Amino acid sequence: MxxxxxxxxxxxxxxxxxxxxxxxxxxxxxxxxxxxxxxxxxxxxxxxxxxxxxxxxxxxxxxxxxxxxxxxxxxxxxxxxIKPFLGIKEALIEVKSEVDRVGMLSSNSKENIVAFLEMNGLQDLFDFIYTGATLFGKSKVIKELLKQEKFKPEESVYVGDETRDIEAARRSRTKAIAVSWGFNSKEVLAAQNPDFLVHQPSELVEVIKSLQQAVISK
Structure with a gap:
């Protein structure tokens, strides 16, 4: 799908x-x-x-x-x-052209996120922002988000830098892409068996394109 x-x-x-x-x-x-x-x-x-x-x-x-x-x-x-990671803006622009919607889900505050996006010229790259998830309550929010946005779990990907992000994606039945440039090390992320583990933003684009091409080739 x-x-x-x-x-x-x-x-x-x-x-x-x-x-x-x-x-x-x-x-x-x-x-x-x-x-x-x-x-x-x-x-x-x-x-x-x-x-x-x-x-x-x-x-x-x-x-x-x-x-x-x-x-x-x-x-x-x-x-x-606070600055965005090097290359993330370019990756977001390409990723946005590959899917219907790009969103944000964070336990940080919406005020902080909106301020950051506006200061770094990223505000037009996100279609929705959900905040307020508890430390280990992201899976519940992902499920609510998908229901509200009318997407199926198998049509969805969650991207995060911590083991709890992989856990949330697994519990909500979405694909998990773990990024190694954030908080947790690549070793501990790999041990959690995400669907994909990427080490630079450009690899995000490659993963999304490969997923789309895999569907087309079926």
């Missing part, structure tokens, strides 16, 4: 927000009772799954949603410093 919609994660997939988020999280360490993350520890954390990271952080499960909300709020004041 033809791929009709591609849904992108935001942080670590489109926007290079990692350093800003780590900086903000470290500033909030005393308030939320977790240890600041050093650059050496960050390298190690990249090799952990999303669930392992939360467990290792030592942050109370009750405080975690509050921390995430605070990080999103503080990121708003730094959004003008």
């Amino acid at each position: 033809t791929i009709k919609v591609i849904i992108f994660d935001f942080d670590g997939t489109i926007a290079d927000t990692l350093n800003a988020i780590v900086s903000i999280t470290n500033r909030l360490a005393a308030q939320f009772g977790h240890k600041p993350i050093s650059q050496e520890e960050l390298v190690q954390i990249k090799n952990l799954s999303s669930r392992q990271i939360i467990k290792q952080s030592g942050i109370s499960i009750f405080k975690f949603p509050l921390l995430v909300g605070k990080v999103k709020a503080e990121l708003n004041s730094e959004i003008q410093t």
Whole structure:
């Protein structure tokens, strides 16, 4: 079946927000009772799954949603410093010509995403933006999104940079494309068996074109 919609994660997939988020999280360490993350520890954390990271952080499960909300709020004041990954704009332009709709699904705030897209000339490349997904609740939102947009799971692809993105795609029965330029390392992403693992934005275009051509050749 033809791929009709591609849904992108935001942080670590489109926007290079990692350093800003780590900086903000470290500033909030005393308030939320977790240890600041050093650059050496960050390298190690990249090799952990999303669930392992939360467990290792030592942050109370009750405080975690509050921390995430605070990080999103503080990121708003730094959004003008955030840049898209090199080559992602060109890839988005090509991908958009291959499918009916291109969208965004993120646990970041819509305000942050819209501001980022406008500052970087990307606002016309997305047909819809869904936000507010909980840390491990993306699959539910993907299902609701597809129902609202009237797309079938087998017509859909979700693109993300973390193990939880692969998990969300699998649970919602969409194809999962994992990108290795974001938060999780290519090794830990590969261990989660995404449908595709890409290492540069141009490969996204190749994957989508190959999926479309596979359908045509049947």
